[in-house]
Amino acid sequence: MPIRPTQRPTFAVALYELFNPIPPGFFVAAWIFDILYMKSYQPLWTDAAGWLIVIGLLMAIIPRVINLVQVWFGHRYPQGSAIKTHFWLNLLAVIVAIFNAFIHSRDAYSVVPLGVILSTITVVLILLANVQLALRPRVGYGDAP
Amino acid sequence: MKHSHRTLIALMITAALSACDTEATLDPQKQVGPNPELPQAKNFLLPPMQVPEGVAWKEGETPKVPAGLKIEKIASGLMHPRQVYVLPNNDVLVAEANGTPKPTTRPKQLIMGVVQQSSGKGGKGGNRITLLRNVNGQWEKHNFIENLNAPFGIQLTGNTLWVANADSLVKFPYQTGQTEIRTPGVEVTELPGGPINHHWTKSLLASPDGSKLYVGVGSNSNITENGIGAEYRRAAVLEVDAASGASRIYASGLRNPTGLQWEPQSGKLWAIVNERDEIGSDLVPDYMTSVQENGFYGWPYSYFGQHVDERAKPPRPDLVAKAIKPDYAISSHVAPLGLLFYTGDNMPQYRGGAFVSEHGSWNRKPLNGYQVMWVKFENGMPVGTPQPVVTGFLTDDQKQVRGLPVGLAMDQQGGLLVADDAGDAIWRVSKE
Numbered sequence: 001m002p003i004r005p006t007q008r009p010t011f012a013v014a015l016y017e018l019f020n021p022i023p024p025g026f027f028v029a030a031w032i033f034d035i036l037y038m039k040s041y042q043p044l045w046t047d048a049a050g051w052l053i054v055i056g057l058l059m060a061i062i063p064r065v066i067n068l069v070q071v072w073f074g075h076r077y078p079q080g081s082a083i084k085t086h087f088w089l090n091l092l093a094v095i096v097a098i099f100n101a102f103i104h105s106r107d108a109y110s111v112v113p114l115g116v117i118l119s120t121i122t123v124v125l126i127l128l129a130n131v132q133l134a135l136r137p138r139v140g141y142g143d144a145p
Numbered sequence: 146m147k148h149s150h151r152t153l154i155a156l157m158i159t160a161a162l163s164a165c166d167t168e169a170t171l172d173p174q175k176q177v178g179p180n181p182e183l184p185q186a187k188n189f190l191l192p193p194m195q196v197p198e199g200v201a202w203k204e205g206e207t208p209k210v211p212a213g214l215k216i217e218k219i220a221s222g223l224m225h226p227r228q229v230y231v232l233p234n235n236d237v238l239v240a241e242a243n244g245t246p247k248p249t250t251r252p253k254q255l256i257m258g259v260v261q262q263s264s265g266k267g268g269k270g271g272n273r274i275t276l277l278r279n280v281n282g283q284w285e286k287h288n289f290i291e292n293l294n295a296p297f298g299i300q301l302t303g304n305t306l307w308v309a310n311a312d313s314l315v316k317f318p319y320q321t322g323q324t325e326i327r328t329p330g331v332e333v334t335e336l337p338g339g340p341i342n343h344h345w346t347k348s349l350l351a352s353p354d355g356s357k358l359y360v361g362v363g364s365n366s367n368i369t370e371n372g373i374g375a376e377y378r379r380a381a382v383l384e385v386d387a388a389s390g391a392s393r394i395y396a397s398g399l400r401n402p403t404g405l406q407w408e409p410q411s412g413k414l415w416a417i418v419n420e421r422d423e424i425g426s427d428l429v430p431d432y433m434t435s436v437q438e439n440g441f442y443g444w445p446y447s448y449f450g451q452h453v454d455e456r457a458k459p460p461r462p463d464l465v466a467k468a469i470k471p472d473y474a475i476s477s478h479v480a481p482l483g484l485l486f487y488t489g490d491n492m493p494q495y496r497g498g499a500f501v502s503e504h505g506s507w508n509r510k511p512l513n514g515y516q517v518m519w520v521k522f523e524n525g526m527p528v529g530t531p532q533p534v535v536t537g538f539l540t541d542d543q544k545q546v547r548g549l550p551v552g553l554a555m556d557q558q559g560g561l562l563v564a565d566d567a568g569d570a571i572w573r574v575s576k577e
Contacts, residue, residue, distance in 0.1 A: 043369075043371060043372045047250055047251050050252050050253075101252070103190065104252075105191075106423065106456075107368045108367075108370040108456040109458040110188045110424075110455070
């Protein structure tokens with residue numbers, strides 16, 4: 001059955017597509033840098049990871065707000081649909097990253113291990129969100145099946 | 146799905162709130178003396194932080210002193226006065242400085258800068274030395290040496306005046322009675338400086354014969370977060386040869402040693418040391434200690450002997466094993482920045498003891514320090530518990546602070562001089 005796109009403001013969609021890929025890139029880089037710090041003890045890596053998490057969070061504001069509106073206003077997606085799961089997993093990733101930003105304000109090796117664990121969880125949550133959105137049917141996105 | 150997310154979020158908020166439970170649980174009195182009680186080290190989501198708001202001294206307002214003593218303001222309108230030094234003719238030198246610009250390398254520094262500014266600790270330093278002279282009871286102010294770089298330590302040996310800038314030791318010729326020096330200083334040696342220069346103050350003490358100068362050099366970080374390479378010749382007392390400028394590390398592992406003084410009875414070198422932050426309201430107690438030649442006092446790898454700090458990596462068990470336990474703890478986060486062994490006659494009750502100025506805590510709830518205290522010495526070692534002498538820098542509700550005590554000195558009449566950096570003033574305490 002042909003998919004009929006729902007009415008979504010073009011500008012918001014463009015803005016979303018522009019900003020949405022940026023935070024995952026920053027969070028993945030932070031995760032790699034955390035592992036490098038854990039192994040090397042060189043503070044360059046944990047300092048850089050701290051910036052990556054903060055900037056990743058700032059970059060996440062616009063796409064997350066647009067996504068919030070797209071998911072919860074004007075549509076009625078069923079519970080547990082790929083779209084809603086994507087929303088919740090991303091929200092959780094942002095919350096974890098906020099905690100992680102504070103953990104990364106600790107000095108020297110007290111960032112390890114909790115900072116590395118939270119960086120890993122952030123990356124895994126975003127990965128799960130995106131993969132399940134890609135693989136599962138997007139119920140409610142176009143025509144209901 | 147949705148429900149389980151909510152549970153998770155609720156759990157995380159609970160965890161965050163419990164991590165904010167950072168109040169001190171130990172009475173500071175239990176962290177005073179040779180064997181302070183040391184709780185378990187903790188890491189925090191947000192370390193304990195409490196800073197009073199900086200306000201100006203009102204007309205007529207002064208710090209408080211015990212009955213039988215009086216306190217008077219002998220200078221005001223200075224630019225962040227940090228050290229006082231009395232010349233043989235009773236002129237008083239005041240080093241005015243507040244560090245050097247630092248690069249911002251971590252997000253937390255942006256927040257800490259705002260906190261510091263609101264607490265009155267961010268005043269602009271004068272980068273100069275001002276001379277105060279008492280002429281028939283009136284205090285004159287002279288611009289003594291200008292264009293220095295965050296000066297802190299001052300010493301006079303013979304006709305040579307030594308000044309420890311944030312990054313160099315310089316000397317000037319001085320004749321008794323001079324009120325200004327305009328000849329450029331001669332650099333004797335570089336001292337560990339920028340670009341970070343985290344603990345920038347360089348305290349200074351000459352040996353009794355004037356042949357050696359001892360320089361207290363603070364660490365370049367709280368706990369090596371700027372890399373161990375940034376700590377070269379830091380967290381140490383350096384010994385500089387006055388004639389050649391050659392220097393060596395005299396003692397190390399002292400995180401931020403200031404107030405270098407000779408203990409009058411034993412003739413030993415003493416220092417006060419600011420210990421590390423962010424592992425709890427009651428860790429790690431600051432201390433005063435005799436400084437042994439070639440001694441290692443723990444920083445960054447351990448504190449109070451063999452208490453290992455897990456934040457400093459890679460670990461150095463070899464250094465931890467030889468870490469010397471300091472002589473006398475003065476409780477956590479009080480931030481001692483001035484030490485004076487009192488030998489005067491004006492206040493005989495304080496003879497044979499040491500005054501310590503406590504700049505005051507930021508990394509502790511509730512506040513600690515914010516006073517000048519006195520501790521008795523017997524046979525060259527501190528005994529008993531300290532007693533407060535100059536207080537009232539904080540308002541009674543601890544919400545505001547009007548001044549902060551830093552450098553201490555004794556004038557020729559035996560009066561106690563206190564530099565007040567946040568209040569831009571110099572106070573003099575004497576018998577009523």
